[in-house]
Amino acid sequence: MSVKKSLLWAALSCCFAPAGAGAAVFTFEDLTPPAATGYDAMPNSYAGLTFSGWYYGYDNTYTPASGVIDLFTDYADPTNPADYVVTKNNSITSATPFYFGGAWFSGYSGVTFELSLGGTLVATSATLPDAGALPYAPTFLDSGYAGLVDSVVVSGVQGYYSMDDLSVTFQSAQGVPEPSSLLLAVGALAAVGATRRKQS
Secondary structure, eight states: OOHHHHHHHHHHHHHHSOOOTTEEEEOOTTOOOSSTTOEEEOOSEETTEEEESOEEEEOSSSOOSSSSEEEEOOOOOTTOGGGOOEEEEEEEEEEEEEEEEEEEEEESSOBEEEEEETTEEEEEOOOBOOOOSTTOOOEEEOOOOOSOEEEEEEEEETTSEEEEEEEEEEGGGSSOOOHHHHHHHHHHHHHHHHHHHHHO
C-alpha cells in the first residue's frame, strides 16, 4: 500500500472507529439496599436506562455474576402453583437507542428476552433453560443481534431468577467522529489531493 493510501486509511479509521467510551457493564454494586440482607425497588432511572418491574439487593437465593448485588423480580411463593407463571412485565428501556450485549442470569426459571426499536420487535434471544438445581450458577445470555434497540423485555417466572452484569453501549459511543479526528481526515484528504495535482 502506498504512503498516501496508508495515511488516508489511518485518518479515516481513527475518525470513524467505535469510540467505546460509552460501553459499560452495569454490576449494580453502587446501589445500597436498606439492610444487609434486604432489597428495594430498582430506581426508575439508572445510568440512562429506565427499569420497570425490577428489585435489587443482596441475593441470598441466586448467585450474582459479580459482587453481591443483583436484580430480581417480585417475590413468588414456590409452593403456590399459581405463582409459577411466565411474566413479561420486566423491562429495560431508554429514550436514547443503545446496543444490548446481553446479561448474566441465575435461577430455576427459563429466561428469554425480546429486543425492540420504536415499538418493533427486532430480535429474540434463545431461552436460557431451567438451571434445575442449586447453586444456580450464573449463565450469560445474549441474542447475537448487533443493531440498536430501545427496549429489552425479559420473560421468566416471577421471582424465580435474577439478572446481573448488563452489557450496554449507548449510540453516542459508536462511531462518532471527534473534531480532532475530523480535522485529521480532512488534512489527509487535502494532502492526497495536492499530491495528485502535482503528479498531473
